[in-house]
Amino acid sequence: MRFYTLKVLDIRFETGDTVTVSFKQPGLKPIKYSAGQYLSLIFRINNRRYIRPYSFSSAPGVEKTLNITVKRVQGGVISNHIIDKLKIDDVVEVIEPMGDFILYDSEAKSEIYLWGAGSGITPLISIAKYAVYNNRAARVRLTYGNRDYENVIFKKEINELEIAFKDVFSAQHFITKPFISELNPNIVQGRITANEVRDILNAGKNRLNNSLHYICGPVGLKESVKLVLAEYGISEGQIFSEDFEIIRDPKEFENIYTQYVSIKQNNKEPFTVEVIAGKSILDAGLDSSLNLNYSCQTGSCLVCRARVLKGEVKMIGVKQLSADLTPDECLLCSSFPITDNVEIEVD
Numbered sequence: 001m002r003f004y005t006l007k008v009l010d011i012r013f014e015t016g017d018t019v020t021v022s023f024k025q026p027g028l029k030p031i032k033y034s035a036g037q038y039l040s041l042i043f044r045i046n047n048r049r050y051i052r053p054y055s056f057s058s059a060p061g062v063e064k065t066l067n068i069t070v071k072r073v074q075g076g077v078i079s080n081h082i083i084d085k086l087k088i089d090d091v092v093e094v095i096e097p098m099g100d101f102i103l104y105d106s107e108a109k110s111e112i113y114l115w116g117a118g119s120g121i122t123p124l125i126s127i128a129k130y131a132v133y134n135n136r137a138a139r140v141r142l143t144y145g146n147r148d149y150e151n152v153i154f155k156k157e158i159n160e161l162e163i164a165f166k167d168v169f170s171a172q173h174f175i176t177k178p179f180i181s182e183l184n185p186n187i188v189q190g191r192i193t194a195n196e197v198r199d200i201l202n203a204g205k206n207r208l209n210n211s212l213h214y215i216c217g218p219v220g221l222k223e224s225v226k227l228v229l230a231e232y233g234i235s236e237g238q239i240f241s242e243d244f245e246i247i248r249d250p251k252e253f254e255n256i257y258t259q260y261v262s263i264k265q266n267n268k269e270p271f272t273v274e275v276i277a278g279k280s281i282l283d284a285g286l287d288s289s290l291n292l293n294y295s296c297q298t299g300s301c302l303v304c305r306a307r308v309l310k311g312e313v314k315m316i317g318v319k320q321l322s323a324d325l326t327p328d329e330c331l332l333c334s335s336f337p338i339t340d341n342v343e344i345e346v347d
């Protein structure tokens with residue numbers, strides 16, 4: 001895993017609670033990334049190391065800077081730190097770009113459907129720009145849900161793409177809060193429901209066999225889109241989704257109690273941490289100031305993988321367990337001890 005330090009060139013508010021941070025590309029060796037990937041930012045606050053992934057909102061070859069766009073999460077440590085404290089010329093440590101929510105090559109140019117809501121727009125706008133500027137899609141259709149029209153992130157940029165690439169790119173906004181209509185048929189009042197998804201798919205029905213679908217937003221949106229895509233016979237291989245946070249079923253925690261876990265790191269003496277019921281082993285380790293590596297905290301990047309030497313842990317909430325993980329390994333961000341003698345080893 002490679003680490004870089006990047007200088008902040010610009011910070012601009014997209015809406016009242018969302019900023020775009022532009023980082024200068026390193027001069028000698030620019031950082032390579034794919035549209036849709038994310039950058040993990042590292043901050044040290046009150047002696048604790050925090051790592052948070054943010055999807056690129058820039059697209060390679062379209063913008064010279066590396067841009068991320070951050071929405072404030074109420075009570076959130078790092079989103080508030082970035083919005084309130086980060087300044088131009090600050091230097092931020094980052095982990096190399098990661099993620100497989102990217103545009104895949106296909107023989108014929110595909111119809112690309114982007115389904116998003118709120119801050120889920122970031123990887124989607126990156127994919128949209130990359131696809132239209134590089135002539136990589138027959139058509140790109142963005143369906144974007146928000147609470148109110150004033151706070152639509154990238155409203156102006158989306159509008160400009162619609163004008164500059166009018167034969168290839170189109171966007172439809174869904175706004176839940178009542179608003180005064182701008183007489184624009186592409187701004188619809190209401191949610192992105194299963195029926196709306198059907199209408200959108202019906203409009204391009206004869207090309208759906210060559211379509212790719214990228215979804216980034218809350219669980220409700222993801223579920224309704226996936227349900228209708230299945231109804232239309234779209235295969236799983238044509239559907240990609242990105243989760244910004246993991247939603248865990250409280251029932252999964254029924255037999256999980258507070259336990260002590262021993263963590264052995266870099267051949268150092270093992271360190272014992274108290275894992276309070278409901279906290280992951282990663283969180284307990286970080287609370288004890290251990291320098292554990294991690295990034296996504298959703299069970300997808302594998303950066304927090306560890307070997308279970310003794311005892312048993314239960315992994316909760318991981319969407320799809322990677323085949324790269326060996327039977328004796330677990331992901332600390334999603335692991336909870338279920339016996340009282342757990343011993344873990346990390347590199």
Ligand SMILES: Cc1cc2nc3c(=O)[nH]c(=O)nc-3n(C[C@H](O)[C@H](O)[C@H](O)COP(=O)(O)OP(=O)(O)OC[C@H]3O[C@@H](n4cnc5c(N)ncnc54)[C@H](O)[C@@H]3O)c2cc1C
Pocket residue numbers: 038052053054055056069070071072073074075076077078079080099119122123242243244245296297298
């Ligand atoms: C692959 C990936 C890409 C991401 N890309 C972006 C991006 O482009 N823009 C962006 O703004 N965020 C993005 N995120 C989310 C981001 O990494 C942080 O999780 C988010 O900024 C909250 O961090 P925090 O430190 O402020 O909150 P924390 O202090 O970690 O959490 C505080 C509370 O907020 C809840 N919470 C955590 N994340 C969210 C969330 N996303 N929405 C609502 N509640 C939350 C937690 O459950 C907790 O209760 C991405 C996450 C992943 C996994």
Ligand code: FES
Pocket residue numbers: 293294295296297298299300301302303304305331332333334
């Ligand atoms: S931090 Fe990404 S899998 Fe655990």
